[in-house]
Amino acid sequence: MRMNSDIQPPLSHFPNKKMTISMKNIKSIMSVMLLGITATATAQNLNSGYFNDGYQYRHDLNPAFANEKNYVAIPGLGNINVGMNSNIAVDNILYNVNGRTALFLNPNVSTEEFLSGVNDKNKITEELKVQILGAGFKAFGGYNTVELNARQSIDANVPGTLLRMVKEGFENKTYDIEGFDANANAYAELALGHSRQINKKLRIGAKLKLLFGIANIDAKINRAQLTLSDNEWTGVTNAQINTSIKSMAYEIEEKERGPEGETSVHQYVSGIKDDKWGVCGFGLAFDLGAEYKLDKNWTFSAALLDLGFIGYSKNYVASTNGDRTINTTEYNFNVDDDASNSFDNEMDRLTEGLSTLYELQDNGNQGSRSKALAATMNLGVEYTPDFYDKLSFGLMNSTRMAGKYSWTDFRLSANVSPCKVLSATANMALGTYGASFGWLLDLHTSGFGMFLGMDHTLGKLAKQGLPLSGRGHVSVGINIPFGK
Secondary structure: OEEOOOOOOOHHHOHHHHHHHHHHHHHHHHHHHOOOOOOOOOOOOOHHHOOOOOOOOHHHOOOOOOOOOEEEEOOOOOOEEEEEEEOOOHHHOEEEEOOEEEEOOOOOOOHHHHHOOOOOEEEEEEEEEEEEEEEEEEEOOEEEEEEEEEEEEEEEEEEHHHHHHHHHOOOOOEEEOOOOEEEEEEEEEEEEEEEEEOOOOEEEEEEEEEEEEEEEEEEEEEEEEEEEOOOOEEEEEEEEEEEEEOEEEEEEEEEEEOOOOOOEEEEEEEEEEEEEOOOOEEEEEEEEEEEEEOOOOEEEEEEEEEEEEEEEOOOEEEEOOOOEEEEHHHOEEEOOOOOOOEHHHHHHHHHHHHHHOOOOEEEEEOOOEEEEOOEEEEEEEEEOOOOOOOEEEEEEEEEEEOHHHOEEEEEEEEEEEEEOOEEEEEEEEEEOOEEEEEEEEEEEEOOEEEEEEEOOOOOOEOOOOOEOOOOEEEEEEEEEEEOO
């Protein structure tokens, strides 16, 4: 830090200013990056039903699977999935402090307690799938399905460095917080499926999905580094948000910064204002699947789901427009209060420079863009013992292929159908988000069918209704089976 005097103020002379500005920068980045992620119901397909023959929506896990009976779904109630996945627990974010719920930033929550549950990479995956209309029937030489679904997915990656920095405060070291990303996607799909028996051993199936894009928000910090030392502070940021909504605008905030007489107006994105929701994109996707019965004991299956994309007609961009850099050695401090580069004036200029690190500029609508869906691969092997053919054991692997948001899950299950109207499954899973217990109960009498299951048993819930473990999933549906 260059001085025009032999007297150099120590770092302790202005730590509060540095701390306040930097903390504000980080919190602003966090709030902008997580736009649209709060207050969201979440879910996935019920993987616990993969080997359960009584579960009518196995075709959502593998389009080659067929039901013994036709069915019509109760509108809006045929297949509802709600859940979440995370490798950081909710009870490591929300704490009970003197009988009240408090964030981890509360001073009564010790740094050691909080950091014990923080990972280097903290992943959150949330999805919603609600069937609006649905039916399945035998015709055209096979089994057919028709579905109209509303779907939503949310993913976020939060680097542990950022959480540690916010909780601990700042020290003289380098903080690398790149890798903070978030994506939210909402669309409707009309799915037409068909499966048929090719020979005694092989059955194949496929689904055609017409997609109607409602909203997509893709936010990422490409680069974010803060280096603090006794003699120098350096900050570099590079961030961008792409938003596709039918009618929207970024909320703009204005502030004046800089030394007296040299103040300048800063305009930056502070939020999103959505004026009108509707279809703003169209796309196409496919599900492909196969099932192969080796003999009466062994069955193998594989499926690729959601192979497709949505093309959006609008792309509203907010960005730092490349790297933003601030370095304190660029400032000349003078102990003379009347000098143009007095300590107070230079601190105002430095404050202005630090503030620009997190300011995103509204670049307006940049035209159309395409976004690929997160595809899923399901692989399964099932064994039916000779001593009881109503019992089977299955091993399933489900892998979501979505770049930095990818995950995988291995699930070992036991499945039983003791009578024609009842089937059940219990399973254990291990994968990217840890271990969990899943189950499914399915009742399918003539004229009435109902199922209830969980891939990740909820356990204890916070007051907000979120599972404290950070993982939870509930799937329920009511349908009308008929025919043979």
